[in-house]
Amino acid sequence: MRMRRKKWTRAELAVCPYYIDRPEGNRGRWRDAFEREGPLYLELGCGKGVSTAAMAADNPGVNYLAMDLNADVLGVARRNVEAAFRGKQVNNLKLLRGNAEQIEYFFAPEDRVERIYINFCNPWAKRAKQHKRRLTHTRKLLKYRDFLVDDGEIWFKTDDDALFNATRRYLEESGFALRWLTWDLHGSGFTPNYVSEHERLYMEAGVPIKLLIAAKEPGLPEGAPGECAGSDGNERNEET
Numbered sequence: 001m002r003m004r005r006k007k008w009t010r011a012e013l014a015v016c017p018y019y020i021d022r023p024e025g026n027r028g029r030w031r032d033a034f035e036r037e038g039p040l041y042l043e044l045g046c047g048k049g050v051s052t053a054a055m056a057a058d059n060p061g062v063n064y065l066a067m068d069l070n071a072d073v074l075g076v077a078r079r080n081v082e083a084a085f086r087g088k089q090v091n092n093l094k095l096l097r098g099n100a101e102q103i104e105y106f107f108a109p110e111d112r113v114e115r116i117y118i119n120f121c122n123p124w125a126k127r128a129k130q131h132k133r134r135l136t137h138t139r140k141l142l143k144y145r146d147f148l149v150d151d152g153e154i155w156f157k158t159d160d161d162a163l164f165n166a167t168r169r170y171l172e173e174s175g176f177a178l179r180w181l182t183w184d185l186h187g188s189g190f191t192p193n194y195v196s197e198h199e200r201l202y203m204e205a206g207v208p209i210k211l212l213i214a215a216k217e218p219g220l221p222e223g224a225p226g227e228c229a230g231s232d233g234n235e236r237n238e239e240t
């Protein structure tokens with residue numbers, strides 16, 4: 001779903017103290033970017049930040065980084081953050097404009113991220129060749145490992161069964177152990193659950209939401225693919 005360009009977003013983001021247009025400048029120093037020390041959680045493809053805003057407002061002891069490549073949606077996210085914080089100063093959240101394809105330019109091992117949220121990312125379902133663009137693909141997970149602490153977690157939600165199954169395999173390949181999994185998040189009693197914009201759309205359409213939580217194990221499994229994992233050959237049978 002492509003959003004129409006919104007002229008007002010650039011002007012509002014330009015004066016937003018928690019918007020970062022060039023996150024590469026903070027690589028390796030994200031922990032110093034916040035007033036208070038706390039666990040560091042990153043969201044990739046945050047979109048309009050509906051769940052991000054609520055989560056950050058409810059958890060002032062956690063520092064959040066929410067990244068999207070689209071400045072227009074981040075402009076909407078800023079408004080959602082302001083609404084969720086109800087006039088309180090926003091000092092535990094930064095909105096970052098960046099492409100997760102280039103995550104290694106924005107994060108370094110010194111950042112010691114404790115959790116990554118990926119909600120309703122593009123399944124790139126049309127052609128197997130595109131699967132490596134998925135934000136949960138093995139080659140991305142191997143990059144995330146570099147700046148996640150041991151035992152650091154990936155929280156992944158989707159409406160897409162095939163992507164969910166493929167992601168379980170990607171996680172296994174890249175040294176993550178499954179901690180929690182449900183094929184029906186809203187029937188599972190899992191709490192607290194912060195509902196994102198796309199989650200609400202799928203809920204309203206009656207599509208069950210899938211959630212998994214996986215933790216980084218200290219070592220890679222034997223025979224794990226290298227940094228450039230995810231050849232087309234690897235992909236062919238993944239969703240059977």
Ligand SMILES: C[S@@+](CC[C@H](N)C(=O)[O-])C[C@H]1O[C@@H](n2cnc3c(N)ncnc32)[C@H](O)[C@@H]1O
Nearest residue numbers: 045046047068069099100101119120196197198
């Ligand atoms: C389907 S929307 C989901 C938004 C939100 N997470 C939600 O659940 O409502 C996917 C979002 O991911 C962003 N996105 C897609 N590819 C990205 C990438 N490589 N890096 C950062 N953001 C990306 C898009 O701009 C879009 O806002």
